[in-house]
Amino acid sequence: MKKNISLILMGVGGVGRQLLQHIVSCRSLHAKQGIHLRVVGVSDSKSLVVASDAFTMELGDTFLMEVCRVKSDGASLSTISGCGESKVFTNSESTKKIIDVAAFLGKSTGLALVDCSASSETIPVLTQAVDLDCCIVMANKKPLTSTMEDYDKLISYPRRIRHESTVGAGLPVIASLNRILSSGDPVHRIIGSLSGTLGYVMSEVEDGKPLSQVVQSAKNLGYTEPDPRDDLSGMDVARKALILARLLGRCINLDDIKIESLYPEEMAPSVMSIEDFLGTGILSLDKDIQERVSKASLNGNVLRYVCVIDASRCQVGIQELPKDSPLGRLRGSDNVLEIYTRCYNDQPLVIQGAGAGNDTTAAGVLADIIDIQDLFP
Amino acid sequence: MKKNISLILMGVGGVGRQLLQHIVSCRSLHAKQGIHLRVVGVSDSKSLVVASDAFTMELGDTFLMEVCRVKSDGASLSTISGCGESKVFTNSESTKKIIDVAAFLGKSTGLALVDCSASSETIPVLTQAVDLDCCIVMANKKPLTSTMEDYDKLISYPRRIRHESTVGAGLPVIASLNRILSSGDPVHRIIGSLSGTLGYVMSEVEDGKPLSQVVQSAKNLGYTEPDPRDDLSGMDVARKALILARLLGRCINLDDIKIESLYPEEMAPSVMSIEDFLGTGILSLDKDIQERVSKASLNGNVLRYVCVIDASRCQVGIQELPKDSPLGRLRGSDNVLEIYTRCYNDQPLVIQGAGAGNDTTAAGVLADIIDIQDLFP
Structure with a gap:
């Protein structure tokens, strides 16, 4: 039986773009492992593109590759024509739309918000998504280095958060420290x-x-x-x-x-x-x-x-x-x-x-996503 | 809500004994994480002790510490008097009894078989337990270095098996390699x-x-x-x-x-x-x-x-x-x-x-057990 892991990716610059490429190129590998990464939304600082029905539809690989092409040209997501069966939202509408999808998917088939931006602006959407039973995967350091209040909120369900790539790119630093901590080794x-x-x-x-x-x-x-x-x-x-x-x-x-x-x-x-x-x-x-x-x-x-x-x-x-x-x-x-x-x-x-580079940082994010698979039905 | 992770520990010599000590000393740490490790059985090469009703009862910490004391004296489990509400089985009965418990718990509240022995004799019980939806955690190298047939059987559900301590004791070798592999990095x-x-x-x-x-x-x-x-x-x-x-x-x-x-x-x-x-x-x-x-x-x-x-x-x-x-x-x-x-x-x-030592090896096993918690209801 195939397990679907639904994702919204915030930030499709360097690391996020590389992550999309990794996701597409790992399709057959993940299929062998019985997993399918279902990208239902992507956003940059100006816009959000979401599958028109996030419950039944996803952004196709052709579209994801087009996102990579546009972003590598330094252009905005909003310049993509032919989004097919998806909808484009401006920055001001995007938080509400992401929360809508999170409320819908979080408690049913599951949703991971993946933050590859470098912005503090994702904090409100991340903290709200936590309450909606969503998982959070971050390469973005800002949310975890904000106030203790934000931090405590984000880690309220420690099993649902991963953030390997916030410290040493793909180096297994957080994963190793979590193993040490959970075994009671001070x-x-x-x-x-x-x-x-x-x-x-x-x-x-x-x-x-x-x-x-x-x-x-x-x-x-x-x-x-x-x-x-x-x-x-x-x-x-x-x-x-x-x-x-x-x-x-x-x-x-x-x-x-x-x-x-x-x-x-x-x-x-x-x-x-x-x-x-x-x-x-x-x-x-x-x-x-x-x-x-x-x-x-x-x-x-x-x-x-x-x-x-x-x-x-x-x-x-x-x-x-x-x-x-x-x-x-x-x-x-x-x-x-x-x-x-x-x-x-x-x-x-x-x-x-x-401990740096888009390739290894994105690989760390992808490993984090695969690591939360048991939380998806 | 507290999550119970039920365990049967095979092998209570050096590493297994240390694991029991870690489990007991981490009680309050794990309680904070909402986890309780429920040891329902322990075995050495001669006998198996199982809680008399593995569904409702577990081996208490006082008994587990008594196991540690007896094993550190080099004696056999069977010499423990006053097992309280538990039953003792001889080696010849133990495989059948473990499979009974596995059949009972595997598909309901979940069960992890933890192999800290150094014997090939655990292979039949491990391979049968896999089919009963049990998880397997190993420090024992023998089962994974047996025939490819045994190996393929053991890893048929890769998410349900952990074996960090088979290679570098507690060093995060397998965990790191699994991250690399799942991110498609060859x-x-x-x-x-x-x-x-x-x-x-x-x-x-x-x-x-x-x-x-x-x-x-x-x-x-x-x-x-x-x-x-x-x-x-x-x-x-x-x-x-x-x-x-x-x-x-x-x-x-x-x-x-x-x-x-x-x-x-x-x-x-x-x-x-x-x-x-x-x-x-x-x-x-x-x-x-x-x-x-x-x-x-x-x-x-x-x-x-x-x-x-x-x-x-x-x-x-x-x-x-x-x-x-x-x-x-x-x-x-x-x-x-x-x-x-x-x-x-x-x-x-x-x-x-x-990469050696009972303390770090047992810590690796314990981290593996905590790592499979999402597979327990």
């Missing part, structure tokens, strides 16, 4: 390098290159956000740290995390243009970083931009670490997480691998 | 060091110590089986490799795996006593290993006892590997697995940590 400490960009930057400055030059190269290689300060601020790593800390049961907010930014406030985007930052501002930071690298080196250590979570701390920033440790040996843009528990006491459980 | 190659004992042995001989001395130390430290040849034969690693290869879809048997034994046939347990092997036999192997270590070292490499699974190979034995790779850097008794896929192509997904 987590004493987590330390990790969770930014491919900052991992690359720190291993390059270790080789003696000036920070300014490394950041410019990283930008040229497409490793950074359009404004590299979005990476250098540490805010993205802090969100990941917050998600991990809350998973461990810590009731804290983003404000409670000590975050070390790699640039001073007077070079913040609100004060200085990207051009000025990359052209002059960052040059004045080279010397300080190089001195810190040299000082660490004298102790046989290296600098890494890490998150540290233990009983007393949740902080992100540069730490001096032994050259000969999993984190110290890290080169390039891989992520590494060391987890210390009762079972992994002297030597941590280490998970390492690519 | 696994190109797996290479790993899956024996804590052989990991220790290979890193010690690398330091110049004679094999004979290292094996004796490992035995004294309690790292080896009573007869160290059980580790040195590579058979345990081959079973783990077979489980991984079959998970990847390879229809092969133990016979199809190329296994390098660290001792020659003329020193096999059927030919030579343990005393003769450790006293004289193994001394004659020191020179050859030391020469291989030196030769590898000249190439900047080290020797590791690994399993390699790719499109054309499934083999276990000594390989020369770069000193500066996750496997080459491995020291002591940690396990490491490198998984190469489309998403983890240049750099593998690496999972590393303690």
Whole structure:
């Protein structure tokens, strides 16, 4: 007997688009496993397309591939002509429409809301869907790093939520931590390098290159956000740290995390243009970083931009670490997480691998969707 | 609403006993998660104790702790007096009784058979239970490394089987591979060091110590089986490799795996006593290993006892590997697995940590049990 997993996908940019491609290319694999992923709606920031009768109809693969084509051209969903048996809604109507479908499917054949956007605007629809017995799968970090009230609401039915790709893309970080937690093995400490960009930057400055030059190269290689300060601020790593800390049961907010930014406030985007930052501002930071690298080196250590979570701390920033440790040996843009528990006491459980990229992030989302299949009738 | 997960535990030696302790000590944690683990039966190689009415009654925590006490003294379950409202069956009656309970609970409130034994004798009861809608959780490698016929039978309902602790104790190896497979990310190659004992042995001989001395130390430290040849034969690693290869879809048997034994046939347990092997036999192997270590070292490499699974190979034995790779850097008794896929192509997904020990193995089994909770009503 085939099991249908109905989905609405919010966010069809990079990760969401890749997810649609994975879903279509895995059709025969999933059929062998007795599963069919039924995409009944997709949305971007401007519009929502929903099958005209979400109970009996789904968006066909030809249409989903057209969505991928349009989005890879950078256009809006609303520009797709010939949606066939589906309806298009504007952004202002979309929350209500998604909730309509959720109310309809959530308690009958089941529905998973899949959030591959990077927006806080999905929070209201996600929290409402939870009450309608829907499942939630997220690559979007914003909902889980909002207020504790939103967080508690989202995780009110822990079995119905998955969010592997909010921390290390497809790396099995959340899945592994959940296994550890459910077996009663207390987590004493987590330390990790969770930014491919900052991992690359720190291993390059270790080789003696000036920070300014490394950041410019990283930008040229497409490793950074359009404004590299979005990476250098540490805010993205802090969100990941917050998600991990809350998973461990810590009731804290983003404000409670000590975050070390790699640039001073007077070079913040609100004060200085990207051009000025990359052209002059960052040059004045080279010397300080190089001195810190040299000082660490004298102790046989290296600098890494890490998150540290233990009983007393949740902080992100540069730490001096032994050259000969999993984190110290890290080169390039891989992520590494060391987890210390009762079972992994002297030597941590280490998970390492690519922690960014649309392909692996979307693969993590897809694995999460398959993982909730037993909740569908 | 509380969800009851009913269990029969087969094998209450080291891992099984530890599992019972974990179950009892996690009572309040699981209650918070709305789960209750209901142990309705336990067995060792000689007897089975089952709650007298498995539908309404369970074995109480006081009794389970008494089981742990008796087993840690090395005694048999049958020596427990005062089983209260439970019944004791001899080994010859136990399969029939377990199937009775499975037929009764499997299709109603659900039942998981948990196999923490190290015996092939559980295969008939496991395969029958699968047809009775039961779930199966295994730390025992034997059933999954039996014939392909048994294997196919056991995995006929893949969602109802978990066996994390058959490969890397509690390390999230199977869980991670299942995520990769369900997201359609093809696994190109797996290479790993899956024996804590052989990991220790290979890193010690690398330091110049004679094999004979290292094996004796490992035995004294309690790292080896009573007869160290059980580790040195590579058979345990081959079973783990077979489980991984079959998970990847390879229809092969133990016979199809190329296994390098660290001792020659003329020193096999059927030919030579343990005393003769450790006293004289193994001394004659020191020179050859030391020469291989030196030769590898000249190439900047080290020797590791690994399993390699790719499109054309499934083999276990000594390989020369770069000193500066996750496997080459491995020291002591940690396990490491490198998984190469489309998403983890240049750099593998690496999972590393303690891969042996009753505590972590039982934690892996417990995480598996919690993971199947959605299949219980």
